[in-house]
Amino acid sequence: MKQTWRWFGPDDPVTLAHVRQAGATGIVSALHHLNDGRVWPDDEIAKRKAQIEGAGLSWPVVESIIVHEDIKTRTGRYRELIDNYKQSIRAVARAGIETVCYNFMAITDWTRTDLDYVMPHGGTALRFDVVEFCAYDVFILRRPGAEADHPAERVTRAEAWLKQASESDLARLERNLIEWVPAREFVYDRQSLNRMLDVYNELSVEGFRANLFEFLREIIPVAEEAGVRMAIHPDDPPFPLFGLPRVVCSAADARALLAVAESPSHGLTLCTGSYGANPANDLVVMAREFGPRIHFAHLRNVKKEGDGSFHEAEHLEGDTDMVRVVQALLAEEARRKSEGRTDWQIPMRPDHGHVIVDDIGKKVNPGYSGIGRLKGLAELRGVMRTIETLGY
Secondary structure (H helix, E strand, O other): OOEEEEEEEEEEOOOOHHHHHHHEEEEEEOHHHHHOOOOOOOHHHHHHHHHHHOOOOOOEEEEOOOHHHHHHOOOHHHHHHHHHHHHHHHHHOOOOOOEEEEEOOOOOOOOOOOOEEOOOOEEEEEEEEEEHHHHHHHHHOOOOHHHHHHHHHHHHHHHHHHHHHHHHHHHHHHHHHHHOOOOOOOOOHHHHHHHHHHHHHOOOHHHHHHHHHHHHHHHHHHHHOOEEEEEEEOOOOOOOOOOOOOOOOOHHHHHHHOOOOOOEEEEEEEEOOOOOHHHOOHHHHHHHHOHEEEEEEEEEEEEOOOHHHHHHOOOOOOOOOHHHHHHHHHHHHHHHHOOOOOOOOOEEEEOOOEEEEHHHHOOOOOOOHHHHHHHHHHHHHHHHHHHHHOOO
């Protein structure tokens, strides 16, 4: 697999030189400063590409061209914004970028209650605590109807947690849930979040799914004409938040959306962490079933805690058999290569590393510390080399 690394641009604490030292050869990036639904200009894409290639790296994957909320709800400027999206696909294609990872998560991006969960080894990880989330949703945000969306036992536990929570606990929780959003130029407060939630009030899960499918029917032909592979990222976490619809959480969801278009440009990002937090998903089975439509892989692991909570585990630990997932992806690459395809490589990146060693106490993008991801990439590279060498 092509070993890549997510880089947030010139302000990223992890530099392109660090990426090369980690052993990655490709960069996954986006024009985050222009990611508000506008058309990506050719000159800005060229500038970012020149920075990456000047460091001796390639730029094979864009993550992400943002899907505006108007597109997801099919309200407001959605017609104009879909046209902008098509133009941005064509623009990255002109720059020679072949894969676009994107998501269709309502309002939120990936969400955690704790960005600094202390692990037994002394480093920190990302964690989602369903009780703390319930406490925020029901008792702090006071979203109408929120209590009915949580099991009664969880609401009781959430109320008990809230009574003993400190001011710093509450500030941390609100900051992580709504004030901090990765790779975006804007954040929410309670009032603006509630206004956005009102927009979704009348939109059912099936209605939201229909909006996604309509979006796909418009952009996939453009991507196919341009030679770009679109790779949709699953919802993270793979269950509803704030009463919002979630439609990319399971193998069944993946089958339904892939059926929208039998196109080589329409595929998946296999995020083993996002899909892996859903107990119904078997990641090894999914890697085998969807292999021909997997255009990108986020390789990370999670440990489920029994009540719906989970935390980011070591890349080769957690609940997903990462060795067998990698084996399935390498088998898919071999199949493509046997067909004589020049695009046989699946780009992958190590995702959501722990904060460890010298990164502790430093400024890092949550989930994207340098040393933790370097460790994960090294472990995954060892797995790949072993499978390729020994052939099992």
